Amino acid sequence: MRKSYIYALLSIAAVIGVIGYFAIDTTEQAPVENEQQLTAADVYWSYTGETGPEQWMNVDSNYEACGRGELQSPINIELKETANQQEAMKLAEQISLNYDQAIFTVENIGHTIEANSTTLENSLLINDKEYKLTGIHFHSPSEHQLNGQYFDMEAHLYHRSEEGEMAIIGLFIESGEENLVLAEMWDEIPANGEEAAKVLKNPVDLQLLLPEQKSVYQYMGSITAPPCTEGVNWFILEQPIEMSDDQINRFSSIFLQNNRPIQELNGRDVYKFNLN
Numbered sequence: 001m002r003k004s005y006i007y008a009l010l011s012i013a014a015v016i017g018v019i020g021y022f023a024i025d026t027t028e029q030a031p032v033e034n035e036q037q038l039t040a041a042d043v044y045w046s047y048t049g050e051t052g053p054e055q056w057m058n059v060d061s062n063y064e065a066c067g068r069g070e071l072q073s074p075i076n077i078e079l080k081e082t083a084n085q086q087e088a089m090k091l092a093e094q095i096s097l098n099y100d101q102a103i104f105t106v107e108n109i110g111h112t113i114e115a116n117s118t119t120l121e122n123s124l125l126i127n128d129k130e131y132k133l134t135g136i137h138f139h140s141p142s143e144h145q146l147n148g149q150y151f152d153m154e155a156h157l158y159h160r161s162e163e164g165e166m167a168i169i170g171l172f173i174e175s176g177e178e179n180l181v182l183a184e185m186w187d188e189i190p191a192n193g194e195e196a197a198k199v200l201k202n203p204v205d206l207q208l209l210l211p212e213q214k215s216v217y218q219y220m221g222s223i224t225a226p227p228c229t230e231g232v233n234w235f236i237l238e239q240p241i242e243m244s245d246d247q248i249n250r251f252s253s254i255f256l257q258n259n260r261p262i263q264e265l266n267g268r269d270v271y272k273f274n275l276n
């Protein structure tokens with residue numbers, strides 16, 4: 001009698017354990033893929049109006065960090081307030097960039113244009129940990145500010161470690177020469193979300209996409225769209241890259257405004273150093 005009672009208890013515990021395992025598994029997998037893939041299928045939110053940034057927290061209970069988080073992005077980067085130079089040098093030594101080429105797919109996911117890498121060969125190394133480049137998307141105008149100034153656009157290059165930690169390289173974009181590295185991608189931008197993802201024919205040379213000067217601002221923040229998950233390692237290049245007015249207008253004719261407002265710094269350090 002007593003033995004079968006113990007077996008019954010053990011099997012109940014096992015069932016709970018299995019359920020618990022899967023419950024944890026799904027919730028932990030959810031917030032990592034990338035900012036936009038997550039949200040596209042999720043609860044509706046927008047950049048203006050009743051489901052705009054001030055309301056993101058209330059749109060869904062999973063979006064609480066958007067309102068209550070204290071390490072949120074984007075921020076205004078003040079040049080003269082960057083932190084301790086020695087610390088910055090230490091950080092610089094821990095970081096290296098392994099960029100070559102990649103074929104991308106391009107699609108309109110409603111909140112932005114998302115270009116997904118078809119290879120995981122490109123990466124950012126932070127303290128010997130590899131963060132693989134998964135995709136690039138765009139904001140108009142920029143999300144981050146430099147000395148209180150916005151740029152015409154901003155590109156976000158997404159990287160993810162095996163454990164799901166995120167690192168994002170941000171590139172400011174300003175009006176100037178036609179950007180030939182992104183020319184094919186721009187020709188293929190789908191005007192609406194009904195169109196299927198297109199596979200680009202030519203690889204994008206990621207080294208050539210970056211600006212010549214590799215000064216970066218590093219700080220810890222969040223993804224800039226719901227669910228506003230924190231723990232993102234941000235690297236914002238100081239020198240903007242260029243796009244022609246035609247290219248900038250092509251994007252803003254589809255997304256007039258898709259940038260989140262500036263968030264409080266809350267005492268966070270911003271470091272400046274050169275990316276290798």
Ligand SMILES: [Zn+2]
Pocket residue numbers: 035137138139156224
């Ligand atoms: Zn973004």
